[in-house]
Amino acid sequence: MSAIITLTTDFGLGSPYVAAMKGVILSINPEARLVDLSHAVGPQNVRQGALVLAEATTWFPAGTIHVGVVDPGVGTQRRIVYARIGDQQYIAPDNGLLSRLTLKTRPSQIITVENPEHWLPSVSNTFHGRDIMAPVAAQLSLGMEPDRLGPPLAALVELDWPQPRIESNAIVGEVVWIDGFGNLISNVTEGMLTAIQDRTRATVGIEGHTLRGIDRTYGDRPANTPLALVGSSGYLEVSAAGGSAAATLRCESGARVTVRW
Amino acid sequence: MSAIITLTTDFGLGSPYVAAMKGVILSINPEARLVDLSHAVGPQNVRQGALVLAEATTWFPAGTIHVGVVDPGVGTQRRIVYARIGDQQYIAPDNGLLSRLTLKTRPSQIITVENPEHWLPSVSNTFHGRDIMAPVAAQLSLGMEPDRLGPPLAALVELDWPQPRIESNAIVGEVVWIDGFGNLISNVTEGMLTAIQDRTRATVGIEGHTLRGIDRTYGDRPANTPLALVGSSGYLEVSAAGGSAAATLRCESGARVTVRW
Amino acid sequence: MSAIITLTTDFGLGSPYVAAMKGVILSINPEARLVDLSHAVGPQNVRQGALVLAEATTWFPAGTIHVGVVDPGVGTQRRIVYARIGDQQYIAPDNGLLSRLTLKTRPSQIITVENPEHWLPSVSNTFHGRDIMAPVAAQLSLGMEPDRLGPPLAALVELDWPQPRIESNAIVGEVVWIDGFGNLISNVTEGMLTAIQDRTRATVGIEGHTLRGIDRTYGDRPANTPLALVGSSGYLEVSAAGGSAAATLRCESGARVTVRW
Numbered sequence: 001m002s003a004i005i006t007l008t009t010d011f012g013l014g015s016p017y018v019a020a021m022k023g024v025i026l027s028i029n030p031e032a033r034l035v036d037l038s039h040a041v042g043p044q045n046v047r048q049g050a051l052v053l054a055e056a057t058t059w060f061p062a063g064t065i066h067v068g069v070v071d072p073g074v075g076t077q078r079r080i081v082y083a084r085i086g087d088q089q090y091i092a093p094d095n096g097l098l099s100r101l102t103l104k105t106r107p108s109q110i111i112t113v114e115n116p117e118h119w120l121p122s123v124s125n126t127f128h129g130r131d132i133m134a135p136v137a138a139q140l141s142l143g144m145e146p147d148r149l150g151p152p153l154a155a156l157v158e159l160d161w162p163q164p165r166i167e168s169n170a171i172v173g174e175v176v177w178i179d180g181f182g183n184l185i186s187n188v189t190e191g192m193l194t195a196i197q198d199r200t201r202a203t204v205g206i207e208g209h210t211l212r213g214i215d216r217t218y219g220d221r222p223a224n225t226p227l228a229l230v231g232s233s234g235y236l237e238v239s240a241a242g243g244s245a246a247a248t249l250r251c252e253s254g255a256r257v258t259v260r261w
Numbered sequence: 262m263s264a265i266i267t268l269t270t271d272f273g274l275g276s277p278y279v280a281a282m283k284g285v286i287l288s289i290n291p292e293a294r295l296v297d298l299s300h301a302v303g304p305q306n307v308r309q310g311a312l313v314l315a316e317a318t319t320w321f322p323a324g325t326i327h328v329g330v331v332d333p334g335v336g337t338q339r340r341i342v343y344a345r346i347g348d349q350q351y352i353a354p355d356n357g358l359l360s361r362l363t364l365k366t367r368p369s370q371i372i373t374v375e376n377p378e379h380w381l382p383s384v385s386n387t388f389h390g391r392d393i394m395a396p397v398a399a400q401l402s403l404g405m406e407p408d409r410l411g412p413p414l415a416a417l418v419e420l421d422w423p424q425p426r427i428e429s430n431a432i433v434g435e436v437v438w439i440d441g442f443g444n445l446i447s448n449v450t451e452g453m454l455t456a457i458q459d460r461t462r463a464t465v466g467i468e469g470h471t472l473r474g475i476d477r478t479y480g481d482r483p484a485n486t487p488l489a490l491v492g493s494s495g496y497l498e499v500s501a502a503g504g505s506a507a508a509t510l511r512c513e514s515g516a517r518v519t520v521r522w
Numbered sequence: 523m524s525a526i527i528t529l530t531t532d533f534g535l536g537s538p539y540v541a542a543m544k545g546v547i548l549s550i551n552p553e554a555r556l557v558d559l560s561h562a563v564g565p566q567n568v569r570q571g572a573l574v575l576a577e578a579t580t581w582f583p584a585g586t587i588h589v590g591v592v593d594p595g596v597g598t599q600r601r602i603v604y605a606r607i608g609d610q611q612y613i614a615p616d617n618g619l620l621s622r623l624t625l626k627t628r629p630s631q632i633i634t635v636e637n638p639e640h641w642l643p644s645v646s647n648t649f650h651g652r653d654i655m656a657p658v659a660a661q662l663s664l665g666m667e668p669d670r671l672g673p674p675l676a677a678l679v680e681l682d683w684p685q686p687r688i689e690s691n692a693i694v695g696e697v698v699w700i701d702g703f704g705n706l707i708s709n710v711t712e713g714m715l716t717a718i719q720d721r722t723r724a725t726v727g728i729e730g731h732t733l734r735g736i737d738r739t740y741g742d743r744p745a746n747t748p749l750a751l752v753g754s755s756g757y758l759e760v761s762a763a764g765g766s767a768a769a770t771l772r773c774e775s776g777a778r779v780t781v782r783w
Contacts, residue, residue, distance in 0.1 A: 014563070015701065017754075019581070023581030037280040038275035059280070059281045124753075218333065242305055296556065297536075301534075317538035440539070441533055441534025479594065492646075493652065
């Protein structure tokens, strides 16, 4: 069976730990199609892993199995879970790693992974990605029913994701993610901006700067001029075409973003 | 159908944007074989992307589909194109990203990608890699004829690539690319060096240093001694075995390289 | 045939050299299943490449073909070898790159790769990964017998790997590898620690610090507190949950690690 399994970890690029997981999966299902989703999540940064999974996984074919390993609690009492969210399947520690996805879509099935029958025969205390999650994902890719992994669970661990404050003529949000271009992606959604009648007259304030108008795309302003637009994931972002808005505005995650009109 | 699709972007390693493109492609053609060509092209560095595509893509099986997304003009009037160059196929913005390839080989077919029938139903202004190029590549991998993408185009946008100046006893070129080892790769080709009768007596000048002789391989000199040789892509390069020539010679792209004999 | 070929190089992430190798392999065997094992080995760092291969490759299905290219001697008299070690197959320069694997398991077959029939028609002096190792791996993946590559060889080049000194109440080892989390992985094995009756009363000394007890997993101590445990590969390691032990203890490869009880 040629199922797709994606891997998202904080192991760092080129880590032999990622390779070990791939080897374990292919040893169980040599036909599994492995896709590296990201291994550049910051070490133990569960929130960043959660954002990456929410941004990328929903684009995959129905039934894709996504393994997420950002797991500072490995070997402690934290659970490992299987969840079906939308038409995708997930295996992850139950530490909030799926909580950005569940903000939008309630899981239709949650299972606690606790039946060792489907794990490697010897399980370390420090690498459940290799010893539990990889073999479980491989078994699922061969068609095993998720309910054989363990008992159902009522709800996943949720993290508190800050929501913008919406006022009559303003929205106050914050930067939640900075991408590889230095674009500052906020938690203000396209939907929240529908209250604005003329976007060219709105302003976006960030770190003491005020940007005039919400533009359509990067090329709408001269090179390296900060501008605001709604990015490809449906969130307001602040960019600087041909440069890095993060560097130009000296801005980090958590910076306040204020839209006024 | 098990066609090969390669991806080259400036999104950065581990970017969820790359993963989104993979998800879109696999949703349309679950059997597509995805190969990460490079995601380490410098942000918006069209020239570097062009060099990577020229260096790597010609080694692939005939008919491989290469998607290149270094696209600072996304959402503006720049075109997206399909091109057949040699026996390879390319989907890219028409901004010079294919112009290092076309230096050597004229495209046999160029199509403007403008028929939205084969795109995602909703196209963002800022991520045509995901919304246009990925689905178009996936459709091609399923056997769709390129001429269904849009009308033919006469010529691609070309960039000006500096050519060496060839004199009777000298060639004056420049460093065009620095690889991961710090090797300084010039635009002087093997073919230009055939005028030299005795390569051991030629000199290569770079950044105030003069290297004596053109060597055969890295191990021909003691460790960390700069040397000149013809590299694996057929260009004269300056290296330092066991070290970085770029660091040792404090040299950047654009530095002049003078061969005398 | 759908054989698995893994690639381990020091080319750097996103290098077009890696892509060229993939293109060569897929041109010979379009059905080969390529797995990036690691391209983040330090430039010309044969020891680090050897550690990565030993850590990751044994997890793969029997018969997997692992290509390792950390090859400072390319183009000189160093050999290229095929080796079968355990149930895995390897193609690499004979410079010690397989010597961490052979510490544990004697190769059952070693062949010198010297029959040019299976190489690219034109072989450069500087990139045998692309011109020799990639096509040879692809031919093997199609079912070619290894003994067609060249004559048998009695033994591989071995590197000297430091072994811990074992005393009656102490083991003196050293840090051999630092992973992406900053965990300091030593050469002291789980097996060597069986002499200790009560691990909670043992001490681990490193860089002037003394850690009390050998713990079970990262979460056994408060965040960012250095602790010692046996890691997932069976070696004693020093970690700092939620932080980097390498940074906290200012520790590098080669640092002495002393266990006392």
